[in-house]
Structures are given as structure tokens and as C-alpha cells.
Amino acid sequence: MRSHGSESRPNAPSHLLLALLDWKWELVAVVFSLLLSLGAVVLLTKSNGAERSSTGTLTLNSELALISTVLRAALVFVLGQGTQRTFSPRCTEI
Secondary structure, eight states, rough: OOOOOTTTOOSSSOOOHHHHHHHHHHHHHHHHHHHHHHHHHHHHHHTTTTOTTTTTTOOHHHHHHHHHHHHHHHHHHHHHHHHHHSOOOOOOOO
């Protein structure tokens, strides 16, 4: 007789892979947030001491406001999904 607990199936996905697949959109949002944060830092670094042309439609302030608004929306998505998954009544057996 085979013991189910001591053997693993060769084609069975690992628990880590299943967890990552379950949280794929949250991970995408976190990576997107990190890229937006990096973009804000690059934007501030490039514009430090440089003259801004008045012909553009967006000022530095409006560009940073747009970046921070999208960044906050992505982080709220991650926090909201994490709260929903934590407190949802579902089967927790693995």
C-alpha cells in the first residue's frame, strides 16, 4: 500500500506555485506599483534643477499627481484583495 503523505506526485504543482497562481493579479499590481514608484523617482531626478518648458500640457506637479493616484489605486487593489481573501469563508485545507 502506498502512503499518500510521504510520496509526492511528479507532475503535481507545488504549494508555492499554487499560491503564486492564486495571487497572480495582486503580484502584478505590486510589480506595477514598484515600477510607478521607480518612475516617480526617475522623473524627479531628471527634473531636478532642469528648466521645464511651458509648452507641454502637464506640469511636473500634475505628472506626479497622476503617478501617485495610479500607484494608490494599485495598492488599494492589493490590500483589498488580501483582506477579502483573509476574511472570506472558504475551505483552507490543502
